[in-house]
Structures are given as structure tokens and as C-alpha cells.
Amino acid sequence: MPTSSYTPELAAARLSGLLESAMDAIITVDPQQKIVLYNRAAERIFGWPLAKVKGEPLTMLLPERFQASHAQHVTQFGETGVTSRRMGTSEVVYGKRANGEEFPVDASISQVDSPEGKLFTVILRDVTERVRAHEDLAAFATQANALREQEKSRVARELHDELAQSLTALKMDTIFVRDNLRADPQRVAAKLEDMLAMLDASVAATRRIAADLRPLLLDDLGLMPAIEWLVQNFTQRTGVACELLADEDLELHEPYATAVFRIVQESLVNVAKHSHATRVEVSIARDGAEMTLKVQDNGVGFLPGTTRKPGSLGLVGMSERAQLLKGRVSVDSAPGRGTTVQASIPVQDEGSPP
Numbered sequence: 106m107p108t109s110s111y112t113p114e115l116a117a118a119r120l121s122g123l124l125e126s127a128m129d130a131i132i133t134v135d136p137q138q139k140i141v142l143y144n145r146a147a148e149r150i151f152g153w154p155l156a157k158v159k160g161e162p163l164t165m166l167l168p169e170r171f172q173a174s175h176a177q178h179v180t181q182f183g184e185t186g187v188t189s190r191r192m193g194t195s196e197v198v199y200g201k202r203a204n205g206e207e208f209p210v211d212a213s214i215s216q217v218d219s220p221e222g223k224l225f226t227v228i229l230r231d232v233t234e235r236v237r238a239h240e241d242l243a244a245f246a247t248q249a250n251a252l253r254e255q256e257k258s259r260v261a262r263e264l265h266d267e268l269a270q271s272l273t274a275l276k277m278d279t280i281f282v283r284d285n286l287r288a289d290p291q292r293v294a295a296k297l298e299d300m301l302a303m304l305d306a307s308v309a310a311t312r313r314i315a316a317d318l319r320p321l322l323l324d325d326l327g328l329m330p331a332i333e334w335l336v337q338n339f340t341q342r343t344g345v346a347c348e349l350l351a352d353e354d355l356e357l358h359e360p361y362a363t364a365v366f367r368i369v370q371e372s373l374v375n376v377a378k379h380s381h382a383t384r385v386e387v388s389i390a391r392d393g394a395e396m397t398l399k400v401q402d403n404g405v406g407f408l409p410g411t412t413r414k415p416g417s418l419g420l421v422g423m424s425e426r427a428q429l430l431k432g433r434v435s436v437d438s439a440p441g442r443g444t445t446v447q448a449s450i451p452v453q454d455e456g457s458p459p
């Protein structure tokens with residue numbers, strides 16, 4: 106670069122161009138911590154025009170509770186002789202906008218000696234979006250975790266209630282058989298019959314618990330046949346007519362298929378357990394990017410939101426499942442008017458993240 110064209114005026118103009126085009130707020134304060142330089146990005150972020158802040162104390166840009174400690178930090182920094190460092194390494198730093206709103210910032214501070222004394226320059230950026238995204242992610246992870254825990258505790262309960270009890274009974278029966286084999290062969294034969302029946306029931310329970318853990322049907326058959334099976338199985342067990350309305354060839358990939366399967370499954374369990382319905386309708390439809398599923402019964406109904414028993418996870422679990430996929434579940438019910446559970450879930454095509 107030819108040095109002859111690089112005048113102090115040009116340097117100043119370049120510097121000012123640089124300051125004004127920066128995305129980050131750049132604020133310089135004099136030794137009394139009065140604002141002497143304040144760029145356009147600072148105007149945008151803090152909401153104060155330059156005219157309103159020039160010559161004013163820096164504290165006007167800080168929440169009240171940080172004002173005292175901030176001045177102290179800057180003085181301490183001035184004494185270190187370090188030329189620049191990041192601010193708030195141990196805690197989040199906040200700024201305050203003209204409208205009083207607080208926001209988290211990423212900031213670094215530097216110092217230079219000038220003829221007027223020490224000047225401090227803070228370069229900062231509004232990180233509200235980043236902090237919010239972080240919080241959203243954390244909330245999402247917590248929810249996903251809670252759902253997994255619920256499922257685990259349900260499986261644990263079933264293992265305990267069904268299998269552990271049968272096995273304990275079978276052990277006692279085995280002892281009986283061992284001790285009475287010679288003395289009372291007739292009673293032993295009868296006992297063996299009971300034991301066989303109990304073993305059959307235990308095998309069935311094991312299959313059911315395993316299927317509950319992961320709907321194998323879904324893997325084997327695909328979504329719609331698996332739903333058809335749920336509906337038929339419901340009618341067989343309860344004798345209640347259940348109609349299924351859906352596109353035969355509606356196919357959803359994971360995680361949507363499992364969510365739909367579980368919501369229908371849980372809704373039908375509720376219909377069987379609570380509704381005394383005589384008719385049920387399950388409908389599943391996809392309209393572009395949104396999937397809607399509805400389970401409607403003509404049973405006794407209830408007042409949603411009022412009957413939640415502690416430890417009952419059905420409706421809550423359904424909502425959480427839908428929320429994890431950015432969807433929602435609404436329950437429409439009133440005593441005597443039947444119940445409709447409706448889930449709407451936005452579906453993304455395979456390959457794109459949910």
C-alpha cells in the first residue's frame with residue numbers, strides 16, 4: 106500500500122466506517138465512565154440514539170442491580186494492565202434497553218491510554234436468541250427424559266405386578282411339588298395343571314410387556330395395519346364397535362408412526378377403562394404437512410382438567426408425545442357428551458429433522 110495516500114484523515118474515516126458498519130455494539134467510555142463513542146449497532150441494540158447517550162454515564166445501559174459492581178469491575182480491569190479480555194466469564198452479563206428491557210450479552214472490554222486518560226472500549230452483542238435456543242433445547246431434553254422415565258416406570262410396574270408375582274407363586278408351587286411328590290401324587294398332578302396355566306399366562310404377559318416397550322407390530326406390518334390391529338383387538342376385548350377412517354396407504358415414518366400408534370393405543374385404553382361407550386371412531390388423516398388423528402367415543406365423558414389423578418399419565422403422556430414433535434393434543438369432553446381426543450402433528454418428510 107503506498108503510504109503517501111494514507112493520511113490521518115483517511116485513517117479516521119476508515120475507522121469510523123468500520124465502527125458504523127460493525128454488527129456488534131462498540132462503546133467507548135472516558136476515565137469517568139462517560140460515553141464518548143457509541144456506534145450504530147449500539148443504537149440498534151440499546152434503542153437509545155447517540156445524542157441521548159453521548160457524555161452520559163455508562164450505567165444507563167446496565168440493569169440497576171449491576172451498576173455498582175460494573176463500575177468496580179472496570180476500575181479493577183484498568184489496574185490489571187491487561188489490554189483486553191472477555192467480560193462475564195463467571196456469570197452472564199446483561200444490558201438494559203431504552204424501554205427498560207434486559208437482555209443477555211456477550212462482551213469484551215479493552216483499554217488504551219490516551220492523552221485524556223484511560224479509555225475503555227466494550228464490544229458487545231445481544232445473545233437473547235442464542236440463550237433462548239439454549240433454554241428451549243434444555244426444556245426439550247427434560248421433557249423427552251421425563252417421557253422415557255414414565256415409560257420405564259410403567260414397564261417396571263408391570264414387571265413387578267405381573268411377572269414377579271407369578272414367579273413367586275410358581276416357586277411356592279414348585280416347593281409344594283417337591284415336598285409332596287411321593288406322599289400325595291394326586292394333589293401334585295392338580296398343582297401341576299395350575300402351574301401350567303400360570304406359565305401360559307406369564308408367557309402372554311411377557312409378550313405383552315415386550316410389545317408395549319416397542320410396538321413390534323409397527324415394525325412388522327407398518328402403521329395402518331398396526332392401527333387396524335389395535336382397533337380389532339379393542340373390539341374383541343370390549344365388544345364395543347370401533348370404526349377406523351383412514352387412508353389405506355397412509356404411511357408415516359419415525360418418529361411419527363410410533364407417536365400415532367401410542368396415542369391411538371392410549372386413547373382406546375381410556376375408552377375401554379372409563380367411557381362406557383357403545384361406539385368409537387378412530388380417524389387418521391394427513392393434509393399436506395399436518396397429520397390429524399381423532400379418537401371419538403359416545404361414552405359418559407368427563408370434565409377435562411378437573412379429574413387428573415396423581416400418577417395418571419395417559420392424557421399427559423399423549424400431550425407430551427405430541428409436543429415433542431411440535432404438535433398438540435386437545436381433549437373435548439363433558440359429562441354425558443362423550444369424549445374426543447384430537448392430536449395435530451406437523452409432519453416433516455424423511456431426512457429433515459423434526
Ligand SMILES: Nc1ncnc2c1ncn2[C@@H]1O[C@H](COP(=O)(O)OP(=O)(O)O)[C@@H](O)[C@H]1O
Pocket residue numbers: 375376378379380402404405406407412413414416417418419420421444
Ligand atoms: N374416553 C374417556 N371417557 C371418559 N373419561 C375419560 C376418558 N379418557 C380419560 N378420561 C378421564 O380422564 C382421566 C385421566 O385419564 P388418564 O390420564 O389416561 O389416566 P388414567 O387412565 O390412568 O386414569 C381418567 O381417569 C378419566 O377420568
Ligand SMILES: [Mg+2]
Pocket residue numbers: 371374375418419420
Ligand atoms: Mg389412561
